[in-house]
Amino acid sequence: MVERTSKFLLIVAVSVCFMLILYQYVGPGLSLGSPSGRSYSEELDLFPTPDPHYVKKYYFPVRELERELAFDMKGEDVIVFLHIQKTGGTTFGRHLVQNVRLEVPCDCRPGQKKCTCYRPNRRETWLFSRFSTGWSCGLHADWTELTNCVPGVLDRRESAAAKT
Numbered sequence: 001m002v003e004r005t006s007k008f009l010l011i012v013a014v015s016v017c018f019m020l021i022l023y024q025y026v027g028p029g030l031s032l033g034s035p036s037g038r039s040y041s042e043e044l045d046l047f048p049t050p051d052p053h054y055v056k057k058y059y060f061p062v063r064e065l066e067r068e069l070a071f072d073m074k075g076e077d078v079i080v081f082l083h084i085q086k087t088g089g090t091t092f093g094r095h096l097v098q099n100v101r102l103e104v105p106c107d108c109r110p111g112q113k114k115c116t117c118y119r120p121n122r123r124e125t126w127l128f129s130r131f132s133t134g135w136s137c138g139l140h141a142d143w144t145e146l147t148n149c150v151p152g153v154l155d156r157r158e159s160a161a162a163k164t
Helices: 002-029 040-044 089-098 143-163
Strands: none
Touching: none
16 A cells, blocks of 8 residues: 555656646746736847947948958968967868968878968968967967067078078
8 A cells, every 4th residue: 555655656746847847848938927927028028128328339440341452372471360269260270271272282291280381482381370380479379469479480480491
């Protein structure tokens, strides 16, 4: 008798737990009413009116965002890739050295993280990134560090290449 009662209580407890879980997952999709008296679609609208304190700020003019620049790989132009953590920068940086179709593709050797990206007919690099020069300006260098560091690193690399 005790065994039968405990099985019955176990079945009731499992059923109640199942119904609670079912109500939590299925209930919000149904219009069963809400404790606040508002409909569910009204509760979903987190910002029903615009916040008067929120001011849109565009840090870049549209003409700057839409301007086109000509990159001369055979000249003296250099692309400096600013690597920002947690933004897909590693994937994009790797894409720059491995997948972009170039006249002279970057030389990526297996087992090495750096690739050599030379200009056509010259042993000068056109790309300054973690995958082409390594962490030359420090780990995750920001804009100001790169601005101060890149010209010196490129000059040192070009003078070393001229010596050899």
